[in-house]
Amino acid sequence: MFRLDIAEVAHQSGFPPSTLRFYEKRGLITSDGRQGLRRQYDDGVLTRLALIALGQRAGYSLDEIATLLRLKEGELDLSRTELQSQATTLRAKAKELQATADLLDHIAACSAPSHLECPRFKALLRDPRITGRTG
Amino acid sequence: MFRLDIAEVAHQSGFPPSTLRFYEKRGLITSDGRQGLRRQYDDGVLTRLALIALGQRAGYSLDEIATLLRLKEGELDLSRTELQSQATTLRAKAKELQATADLLDHIAACSAPSHLECPRFKALLRDPRITGRTG
DNA sequence: TGTTGACTTAAACCTCACTTCAAGTTGCAC
DNA sequence: GTGCAACTTGAAGTGAGGTTTAAGTCAACA
Structure with a gap:
């Protein structure tokens, strides 16, 4: 464990200082002490920030991430079922994006003279699933 | 072409009336006339709303969609290269989600006693790509 | 001593996509 | 002519995830 000041953490983690302060206010990270006014961190914060970034990619909100990170200090105690269910959600989103990309x-590529005349396109526009809504 | 009032459009499109008024203010749709205070639409609005929903799924902002829809009244004149490039972007996002789901x-599933001791997890946390940032 | 330059703070501001609010209007049934 | 639901309006509010600003503080260097 060695100490880093905010500029160093910003540089190594890729998060700007404003974000680090914001995360501290939200309870996602902690600084331990100051040198003058400057926040000092121990290097564990870098793992924590990597976990936060991963959490974001995995679709969790900052509030959820904060809760997860608070569960055990230094340890991560995620329910395996919850992880799998989140994975399923992500796969569904990925498939939706794929389908949209295909469309x-x-x-x-469609040879219809105008997009609106493409039969597949017209069919899809009539498909209620296109909106992701039930109406 | 037949006419629908706002409640009908809301029901058939799945967008709540507040959203329809909001879209009108943003220039995404137009109502043509009123019966009393109630907006009346011709049924073309349903296609337009389906296009808007598709545009959103495809990752375009409302402003971008508004611009695309304004290009040609009733027609859609999307650059094919632009469509393909957007498809590529969506596929990249889909892959990122897949990768996160796999992780x-x-x-x-990992048998390491604690998540933070899983070698693959530890390696990923050190991987700068995990943050999607360059720092 | 004085001036940088990098930090500090709280609070305001930002974007996106809407929703909610308060006050007013309309058509229709009774 | 009264009641009422369903609309109308502009303006303000929401929530997520920050960034920006203004005013202040500090260490170091000349």
Whole structure:
């Protein structure tokens, strides 16, 4: 464990200082002491920040991440079922993006004179699933 | 072409009336006339709303969608290259989500006594790509 | 001693996509 | 002519995830 000041953490983690202060206010990270006014961190904060970044990619809100990180200091105690369920959610989102990408490619390639005349496109526009809504 | 009032459009499109008024203010749709105070639409608005929903799924902002929809009244004149490039972006996002899902599954299944001791997890946390940042 | 330059703070501001609010209007049933 | 639901308006509020600003503080260097 060695100590880093805010500029160092910003540089190594890629998060700007404003974000580090914001995260501290939100209870996601802690600084331990100051040199003059400058926050000092121990190097564990870098792991914590990496976990935060991962949490964000995994679709958790900062509040959720804060809760997860508070559960055990230094340890991570995530429910395995919860992780799998989140993975399933992410896969569903990934598939939706894929499907949309395929549609865009089809529209780009379609030989119909105008996009709105493409039969597949017209069919999709009538498909209630296109909106992701129930109406 | 037949006419629908706002409640009907809301019901058929799945967008709440507040959103329809909001979209009108933003220039995404137009109502043509009123019956009393109630906005009346012609049924073309439903196609337009489906296009808006698709645009959102495809990752465009409302401003971008508004611009695209204004290009040609009733027609859609999207650059095919632009569509393909957007499709590529979506596929990249989809892959990122997949990768994150795989990681979550691995963490859930990993036999290491604590998540932070899982070698693959530790390695990933050190990987700068985990943050999606350059720092 | 004085001036940088990098930090500090609280609070305001930002974008996006809407929703909610308060006050007013309309059509229709009774 | 009264009641009422469903609309109307502009303006303000929401929530997520920050960034920016203004005013202040500090260590170091000349």
